Amino acid sequence: MTDTGPALVSILRQGSQLIASIHTALDDTQMVRFQQDLVHQIGEHRARGVVIDVAALDVLDSFGSRTLRDIAEMARLRGAATVIVGIQPEVAFTMVTLGMDTGSVHTALDLEEGLAYLGGAGGQPSTAARARSAQRR
Amino acid sequence: MGATEVLEALPGPDEGPGVAALLPLVRRIVHARVQDKAAAEDLVQETLVRVLAAADRVEPGMLEPYAIVTARNVVASMWKERDRHRRNVHRVVDLVPVEAPDADLLREEERGAVAAALDRLSERERRTLLAHEVAGQDTRSLGSELGLSAGAVAAQLNRSRARLRVEYLLQLQDEEPPTGRCRPVLFALSLGDRRRQRELDAARHLLECVFCAGLSEPLLERSPDAGTVVTVRIEADPDIVAARRAARELAARIGFSRTDLTLVATAVSEIARNIVRFAGRGEVVVELLEQPRPGVRVTARDVGPGIADVERALADGYSTYHGLGLGLPGARRLMDEFAVVSEVDRGTTVTMTKWKKEGTA
Numbered sequence: 001m002t003d004t005g006p007a008l009v010s011i012l013r014q015g016s017q018l019i020a021s022i023h024t025a026l027d028d029t030q031m032v033r034f035q036q037d038l039v040h041q042i043g044e045h046r047a048r049g050v051v052i053d054v055a056a057l058d059v060l061d062s063f064g065s066r067t068l069r070d071i072a073e074m075a076r077l078r079g080a081a082t083v084i085v086g087i088q089p090e091v092a093f094t095m096v097t098l099g100m101d102t103g104s105v106h107t108a109l110d111l112e113e114g115l116a117y118l119g120g121a122g123g124q125p126s127t128a129a130r131a132r133s134a135q136r137r
Numbered sequence: 138m139g140a141t142e143v144l145e146a147l148p149g150p151d152e153g154p155g156v157a158a159l160l161p162l163v164r165r166i167v168h169a170r171v172q173d174k175a176a177a178e179d180l181v182q183e184t185l186v187r188v189l190a191a192a193d194r195v196e197p198g199m200l201e202p203y204a205i206v207t208a209r210n211v212v213a214s215m216w217k218e219r220d221r222h223r224r225n226v227h228r229v230v231d232l233v234p235v236e237a238p239d240a241d242l243l244r245e246e247e248r249g250a251v252a253a254a255l256d257r258l259s260e261r262e263r264r265t266l267l268a269h270e271v272a273g274q275d276t277r278s279l280g281s282e283l284g285l286s287a288g289a290v291a292a293q294l295n296r297s298r299a300r301l302r303v304e305y306l307l308q309l310q311d312e313e314p315p316t317g318r319c320r321p322v323l324f325a326l327s328l329g330d331r332r333r334q335r336e337l338d339a340a341r342h343l344l345e346c347v348f349c350a351g352l353s354e355p356l357l358e359r360s361p362d363a364g365t366v367v368t369v370r371i372e373a374d375p376d377i378v379a380a381r382r383a384a385r386e387l388a389a390r391i392g393f394s395r396t397d398l399t400l401v402a403t404a405v406s407e408i409a410r411n412i413v414r415f416a417g418r419g420e421v422v423v424e425l426l427e428q429p430r431p432g433v434r435v436t437a438r439d440v441g442p443g444i445a446d447v448e449r450a451l452a453d454g455y456s457t458y459h460g461l462g463l464g465l466p467g468a469r470r471l472m473d474e475f476a477v478v479s480e481v482d483r484g485t486t487v488t489m490t491k492w493k494k495e496g497t498a
């Protein structure tokens with residue numbers, strides 16, 4: 001990130017996985033830059049899995065949700081599985097009320113669960129999950 | 138100012154034919170004695186002025202020596218002057234702060250503006266206001282003179298003051314307001330009359346009229362409802378975050394649940410984004426409501442192209458950019474009440490309200 005001042009997001013590498021944490025509310029421009037950075041780093045680090053921690057976000061509106069969905073899809077095209085962790089209960093409630101369709105994105109309760117998911121799936125979404133999202137279409 | 142300007146300003150070249158020719162000579166003499174360029178140039182000018190004044194008294198051939206002597210004298214008197222000043226400087230310490238050179242002018246302008254503003258009031262209004270504010274007459278005795286109750290006099294005084302504030306600001310601006318709506322809108326703002334402001338659609342006028350937007354700031358600063366209303370200007374992406382944060386903070390103050398705070402903040406985010414994407418410029422006003430029950434109302438206005446088909450814009454999945462088409466319909470689902478008024482080429486106003494749920498702390 002080219003920002004000066006406290007980092008808005010951090011992207012850490014652990015083995016073949018990237019852990020991206022969003023630390024504060026991002027505006028649309030920052031969200032798009034985060035997306036670009038992350039997709040770029042997947043290639044750079046030859047990552048097989050990405051965990052995006054959104055626990056610090058108090059709002060996930062249509063743009064934010066869509067950007068996360070796009071990241072997951074782009075990561076998949078780059079050969080990495082993505083799991084979103086830390087969606088707050090109020091945020092989840094709001095996303096459903098808003099009418100967000102995020103069925104294709106894998107989620108887990110927290111970072112630990114997310115890493116376990118990626119580890120268990122070997123960096124690939126489980127067949128069960130794939131079947132689930134296929135059914136929904 | 139350069140010496141040449143002085144010479145050019147003099148009448149006719151034949152009045153002092155030799156004087157212009159003396160300039161290099163005088164300059165050489167003065168600059169040889171005085172280091173400071175600006176001071177030297179002042180002395181050159183002074184010398185030339187003196188030579189010019191004496192030109193017709195001096196014999197034709199003697200002008201050059203006269204100039205040389207004058208220049209020396211001028212320099213010498215400056216040194217003397219400085220010396221005396223240095224010796225006496227301790228005596229002139231000013232115990233009273235020196236007034237800025239423009240203070241008088243500003244005071245005069247101020248007085249003029251107040252007088253002109255008073256002139257715009259009606260005779261009766263002016264007399265009542267002055268009797269109360271300057272002579273100190275109370276509202277009761279004013280009321281008995283005018284045949285009004287004390288309360289009615291107070292209300293009238295309040296209106297007069299509001300009008301005076303507007304007229305005063307207009308006078309300082311030294312410009313007539315560009316439209317016929319400006320005065321009534323500014324008056325409603327000055328009076329702090331919310332109903333009148335709504336009737337006049339004052340907020341929209343402020344977005345459209347640059348003149349009033351500037352003048353309204355001092356009027357709004359003294360608004361009594363500063364604690365229950367927050368206005369966020371929307372122009373770029375970061376403003377979206379600022380707007381939703383302001384909405385959340387204000388709603389939190391009257392005890393909205395965390396879930397409802399998130400719903401409101403998300404709805405604000407959606408409509409603020411619409412302003413940035415489609416209109417470019419607008420504002421989001423968040424206000425706390427007490428009647429009929431506690432709640433928060435969000436009004437988003439823009440001066441953009443407007444929405445041609447509001448029905449369609451409210452339908453799910455309608456999107457003119459690569460969004461999810463959830464902006465307006467999504468925000469509507471998040472709030473309790475939702476209304477869109479849009480006029481093509483004038484802009485859009487979205488008003489939405491969330492009521493605080495009974496029994497939530």
